[in-house]
Amino acid sequence: MAIATEIHQEEKSPSKACNAEKRWTLSDFDIGKPLGRGKFGHVYLAREKRSNHVVALKVLFKTQLKQSQVEHQLRREVEIQSHLRHPNILRLYGYFYDQSRVYLILEYAAKGELYKELQKCKYFNERRAATYIASLARALLYLHSKHVIHRDIKPENLLVGLQGEVKIADFGWSVHTFNRRRTMCGTLDYLPPEMVESSEHDANVDIWSLGVLCYEFLYGVPPFEAKEHSDTYRRILKVDLRFPLKPVVSSTAKDLISQMLVKDASQRLPLVKVLEHPWIVQNADPSGIYRS
Numbered sequence: 001m002a003i004a005t006e007i008h009q010e011e012k013s014p015s016k017a018c019n020a021e022k023r024w025t026l027s028d029f030d031i032g033k034p035l036g037r038g039k040f041g042h043v044y045l046a047r048e049k050r051s052n053h054v055v056a057l058k059v060l061f062k063t064q065l066k067q068s069q070v071e072h073q074l075r076r077e078v079e080i081q082s083h084l085r086h087p088n089i090l091r092l093y094g095y096f097y098d099q100s101r102v103y104l105i106l107e108y109a110a111k112g113e114l115y116k117e118l119q120k121c122k123y124f125n126e127r128r129a130a131t132y133i134a135s136l137a138r139a140l141l142y143l144h145s146k147h148v149i150h151r152d153i154k155p156e157n158l159l160v161g162l163q164g165e166v167k168i169a170d171f172g173w174s175v176h177t178f179n180r181r182r183t184m185c186g187t188l189d190y191l192p193p194e195m196v197e198s199s200e201h202d203a204n205v206d207i208w209s210l211g212v213l214c215y216e217f218l219y220g221v222p223p224f225e226a227k228e229h230s231d232t233y234r235r236i237l238k239v240d241l242r243f244p245l246k247p248v249v250s251s252t253a254k255d256l257i258s259q260m261l262v263k264d265a266s267q268r269l270p271l272v273k274v275l276e277h278p279w280i281v282q283n284a285d286p287s288g289i290y291r292s
């Protein structure tokens, strides 16, 4: 399957192909219905005219990007995401811009946002949660092999493809790194202890977030939720992990969560072991697609 970036690249000489993304313009697309809006702009369903490929076109306003000083972050996001190729990572095919806007050409995730599904169901059954967690563990393994740490895994950043496959969609906080990082970022509920303490962190931060996500999938709320931010921080630092009686969750699932939510980052269950954990083996659909 090839969107026109790839088709164009094949048609052009190699030197021109290097700049393939820069040659897109709005007139290359038929614009369809709005898919949603974010902080910095709108997302539309669109079709690339030459290839007929359906995509999601994200339109960002330069003034808003400048005001919020996120141009650097966006550039990093585009640079990282455009090089990734994995079934559980949303493709970024290319980008272009005009005087007032930046356009991102994204893979279309037909089933929309995962957190809406979670809100609808309140919590997922174990087969569904395990299928998503296994897919995400595979996607994170791939990212880490490319020295990319995501740092912001949470339901709001996950989309669902046509077949029901989960896709990591937002790379705003990701970093390409060979070193250990010391930057403070991410959303409170999913912050690992070493990031709360602003100390050095590495790819193991994503294992922590996967543990938080697994808990939220199964219980419908994140594990360290509290009314005050300071209390959430305190609960994270203590790893104040409690499993409610309802909904009923298997002890193997709780075992996996407990092995991912470990304060010492180096002691968290490695992603390869997550995939071998009995709860994943027994519950995850190997196809990565949850069928209700």
Ligand SMILES: Nc1ncnc2c1ncn2[C@@H]1O[C@H](COP(=O)(O)OP(=O)(O)OP(=O)(O)O)[C@@H](O)[C@H]1O
Pocket (backbone or CB within 6 Å): 035, 036, 037, 038, 039, 040, 041, 042, 043, 056, 058, 090, 106, 107, 108, 109, 110, 112, 113, 159, 170
């Ligand atoms: N590739 C996509 N396929 C399908 N729907 C999408 C896609 N990208 C975005 N959307 C929809 O458009 C909405 C807005 O997306 P966008 O990424 O701009 O904002 P956001 O991630 O929700 O918020 P923020 O601006 O805080 O990052 C999403 O919530 C989703 O419903």
